[in-house]
Amino acid sequence: MSSSAGQPQFRYAYPPSKVLHLRNLPWECTHEELVELCKPFGRVVNSKCNVGSNRNQAFVEFEDLNQAISMVSYYASSSEPAQIRGKTVYLQYSNRQEVVNNKSSGDVASNVLLVTFEGVEAGDVSIDVLHLVFSAFGFVHKIATFEKTAGFQALVQFSDPDTAASARTALDGRSIPSYLLPEHVKSCHLHISFSAHVDLTVKFQSHRSRDYTNPHLPVAASAMDSSSQFALGPDGKKKEPESNVLLASIENMQYEVTIDVLHTIFSAFGTVEKIAMFEKNAGLQALIQFSDVSNAVTAKGALEGHCIYEGQQ
Incomplete structure (x- = not known):
């Protein structure tokens, strides 16, 4: 099977391994999304997300070698490619025998936090409200918000991992005060982990992204929305x-x-x-x-x- 760009979905550079190498993943793909893709074939015991120069690759480790072989064999013969968020995912056996340093678990400290909002939709929490909440712990460099299968999420960049860790410890599992939210929102719970990113790219000041360190960025028309x-x-x-x-x-x-x-x-x-x-x-x-x-x-x-x-x- 080949992709539309002529890139094979499978490369057999290495012998079968219980660790698979996945490429062409969506931006900031999560451990949960990888588990969901692999679940029909077996249990994923570990993963490493957001690797490679474009952070669009990952490694998943199955509990058993036959589970990894089953997944590769299925998609090698299937008319439908493996997909996450509509993107074709390319698979191959890895030369690794196990996955270490799982950054997706949220245990490896980083200066960038991944925030998942529970109980709200995109637009219910403005980027200025996020800045207000997280600025209580230190200078916020950048904020980027987006929608994924996990719901409405945001990346919040601090100066250093210690400041980010303080914000995570204080806010993870807590709720944004109701007076900062629209009247129709009953509650907004925060689930916070460390991101694999270290420096976010913000091209425009807008209602979805903000760079508080660069006064020369243009303002998108949508910046006025929130x-x-x-x-x-x-x-x-x-x-x-x-x-x-x-x-x-x-x-x-x-x-x-x-x-x-x-x-x-x-x-x-x-x-x-x-x-x-x-x-x-x-x-x-x-x-x-x-x-x-x-x-x-x-x-x-x-x-x-x-x-x-x-x-x-």
């Missing part, structure tokens, strides 16, 4: 979940607006921790992070629709 947005102009108000981060759109700019100018304006309402400015559609936007939600709410109420300079909206 931010506490307000416009310094005559636009109508949009009801959004409250958070400590505001997204400001500066319209009809007649004079230069700098980070220092924005810091002076917003500092009147509380401690401003970070400001990032972006150009979008020939306009200017900024993310302003306060030390707490109440200061951000006060600033939003006082400044929305007002002028920065006289004669300018």
